[in-house]
Amino acid sequence: MRFRPQGPLYPGHVPTSPLQKVLLAAGSALAALRDPYRHDMVAVLGETTGSLALQRLRDKMRHDAEGYQILRERPRIRLSTLDVAGLRGLPDGTFGREYMRFLEDNRVSPDTRMPAKFVDDEELAYVIQRYREVHDLMHTLLGMPTNMLGEVVVKWFEAVQTGLPMCALGAVFGPIRLKARKLQVLTTELIPWAVQSGLRANCILNIYYERRWEQTVESLREEIGILPPPSIRLEFSCNTWDIA
Structure with missing residues (x-):
């Protein structure tokens, strides 16, 4: 069938x-393989390979x-939709307070998530947008930072959960840049835990996090x-996380 250009959906x-x-x-x-922190390229890869x-x-x-x-x-997770002051005022250990702590400690913002562009279905475009916006919530629930080690662990969990080729690619090729000690901990403890959690967890897109x-x-x-994270002590210093 010949492709027929259509207007924006x-x-x-x-x-x-x-x-x-x-x-x-x-x-x-x-x-993305050359620079895993090119979030714009990761976003394009997710949209162009993730239709099924x-x-x-x-x-x-x-x-x-x-x-x-x-x-x-169709809720959105953005600074404009969050009661930032209210979440900061919640008790330690609550989901909202720990999510705010994650954003602050890692100096990230939900507003940096790329909008969908290349998904040729309006509802599916929201699905991938929702996935992107709950990504930081997965970091919070899994207890993982935003460095390469933490991202790889989250990608393994998300690959099992979502089946998105982009997640699988990041999970498989992300560890290439890790040093031997981190790679050992990743393969022997963190990946098995992330995969097991991904297999036993409910679909992460079926949780209305804004009500939790x-x-x-x-x-x-x-x-x-989600299984409790392995008891691996992580230290934060100089804007990078390391296995202690």
């Missing part, structure tokens, strides 16, 4: 042909009461099915 949508998607996927994959996985995720959301409500209401801020991280982990 949602704000920011860029219609592309199958060939254009292949070229974008190849180029973004090379750029996004459809499966949408189906899971449609067949879950809470997931379906999220699809209908006052819940403790521990109880939310139990509700979702």
